[in-house]
Amino acid sequence: MTSSYGLRLALLCSACFFAVNLAAGLLIRLSVGSLIRRASLVSTRSAAKLLFGARLAPTFLSVAVVLGLCVPSFLLHEQRATAEGIGAPFLIGALLGLAAFGDGLVRGARALLSSSRFVRHAGHARGLVALAGIVRPRLLVTQDVVETLTRDELDAALRHEYAHRLSQDNLKQLLILLTPSLLPGWRGLDSLERAWKQFTEFAADDYAAAGDAQRSVDLANALVRVSRLSASPTPALTASLLDSCGHLEWRVSRLLSRASASPQPPSRLALVAAIALVFTAAFPLLHPASLLAVHNLLEKLIQ
Amino acid sequence: MLRFFRSRRNQELGPLELTVMEVLWTSGEANVHEVTARLDRPLAYTTVMTTLDRLYKKGLLDRRKSERAFFYSTRLSRDLWEKKQAREVLAELPSESLISCLVDVVQEQDEALLDELEKQIRIRRRELRRKQA
Numbered sequence: 001m002t003s004s005y006g007l008r009l010a011l012l013c014s015a016c017f018f019a020v021n022l023a024a025g026l027l028i029r030l031s032v033g034s035l036i037r038r039a040s041l042v043s044t045r046s047a048a049k050l051l052f053g054a055r056l057a058p059t060f061l062s063v064a065v066v067l068g069l070c071v072p073s074f075l076l077h078e079q080r081a082t083a084e085g086i087g088a089p090f091l092i093g094a095l096l097g098l099a100a101f102g103d104g105l106v107r108g109a110r111a112l113l114s115s116s117r118f119v120r121h122a123g124h125a126r127g128l129v130a131l132a133g134i135v136r137p138r139l140l141v142t143q144d145v146v147e148t149l150t151r152d153e154l155d156a157a158l159r160h161e162y163a164h165r166l167s168q169d170n171l172k173q174l175l176i177l178l179t180p181s182l183l184p185g186w187r188g189l190d191s192l193e194r195a196w197k198q199f200t201e202f203a204a205d206d207y208a209a210a211g212d213a214q215r216s217v218d219l220a221n222a223l224v225r226v227s228r229l230s231a232s233p234t235p236a237l238t239a240s241l242l243d244s245c246g247h248l249e250w251r252v253s254r255l256l257s258r259a260s261a262s263p264q265p266p267s268r269l270a271l272v273a274a275i276a277l278v279f280t281a282a283f284p285l286l287h288p289a290s291l292l293a294v295h296n297l298l299e300k301l302i303q
Numbered sequence: 304m305l306r307f308f309r310s311r312r313n314q315e316l317g318p319l320e321l322t323v324m325e326v327l328w329t330s331g332e333a334n335v336h337e338v339t340a341r342l343d344r345p346l347a348y349t350t351v352m353t354t355l356d357r358l359y360k361k362g363l364l365d366r367r368k369s370e371r372a373f374f375y376s377t378r379l380s381r382d383l384w385e386k387k388q389a390r391e392v393l394a395e396l397p398s399e400s401l402i403s404c405l406v407d408v409v410q411e412q413d414e415a416l417l418d419e420l421e422k423q424i425r426i427r428r429r430e431l432r433r434k435q436a
Contacts, residue, residue, distance in 0.1 A: 217427050224420045249387060252420045253378055256427045257365055
């Protein structure tokens with residue numbers, strides 16, 4: 001099969017993205033255990049950031065490689081006039097890349113739809129304390145919760161939701177949903193996503209408790225009392241007081257055993273990620289000859 | 304299926320770990336010396352210390368340092384721990400049809416779990432009130 005210049009560039013981007021995303025994703029998948037162990041050594045907020053960064057790392061790395069290496073090498077060294085043949089493995093890689101992208105987009109769109117539908121019908125829900133929405137998150141509290149909780153417990157529950165708003169957990173969840181799967185139909189990093197969700201709940205609990213033993217007990221009691229209301233299930237992109245991962249007893253035990261929130265050391269994750277991305281982007285400028293080598297390699301792969 | 308057996312193996316406690324947990328569930332908070340003394344068979348201090356440390360790292364124990372010794376206590380009551388184990392087993396079961404047969408049992412356990420958590424909260428509230436007084 002032969003293809004035009006523009007089509008070759010599009011297929012190249014898709015195939016490279018797919019290959020780097022899959023390789024980096026598998027590496028992250030192999031190190032999920034050690035990542036979670038490391039996360040449990042730092043504050044819950046930093047842990048959530050670390051796991052979120054790790055979840056998005058394959059996508060960011062793939063974008064950096066495509067934009068920093070593949071596209072410049074193609075634009076500089078590929079001849080416009082010629083039509084070149086494309087090998088089947090390369091074409092399959094490109095199609096898998098497109099399918100993985102589509103997978104993420106469909107997942108994100110579905111989550112947005114179900115979330116907005118849920119907000120519209122939240123009046124019929126039971127036992128609900130949740131933050132729904134991305135751009136302007138709305139706090140949803142049902143009447144039965146207001147009638148069940150004491151003032152201090154409700155205050156603790158609302159502080160928990162406010163923590164989710166401050167850390168923009170719904171937006172982060174949407175980004176996670178939008179990230180292309182490692183393979184179409186196989187996200188590959190589910191355990192990392194579950195661990196991230198768990199640490200966001202712990203971080204919100206710690207924020208709500210603010211190191212105050214009384215507040216911790218109030219929040220623990222609020223969790224148990226809302227559980228007794230047989231809360232309605234909440235869709236994705238809705239940060240509920242009761243997470244759907246079944247960590248209630250763990251959260252209550254944490255709140256009762258920890259009188260104070262763990263300290264929050266500054267996170268260096270963003271700095272490390274920024275340096276890595278800048279280095280990837282600057283690499284072709286520092287070593288222009290490398291683009292030719294990259295182009296030659298890609299030529300072989302395309303065939 | 305392999306994943307199921309693997310994860311079960313990680314959660315299971317060895318005989319000595321279980322014995323140490325029994326001691327702590329019965330007697331409450333204790334240091335290494337106290338746990339060693341309460342065991343029904345003579346064991347080296349270092350063996351008990353290692354076991355307690357392992358249980359702490361598994362997240363089953365809390366510990367606080369007082370002068371030069373660590374005092375260990377269980378994070379969950381025996382009842383709660385057993386329920387947690389049962390829930391984890393159910394969660395790992397590969398067949399949805401099997402799980403649906405057990406839904407009633409799980410709901411009963413959930414109620415019992417909430418009762419247990421409320422009991423713990425009441426105890427903690429009493430402790431806080433006592434401290435404030």
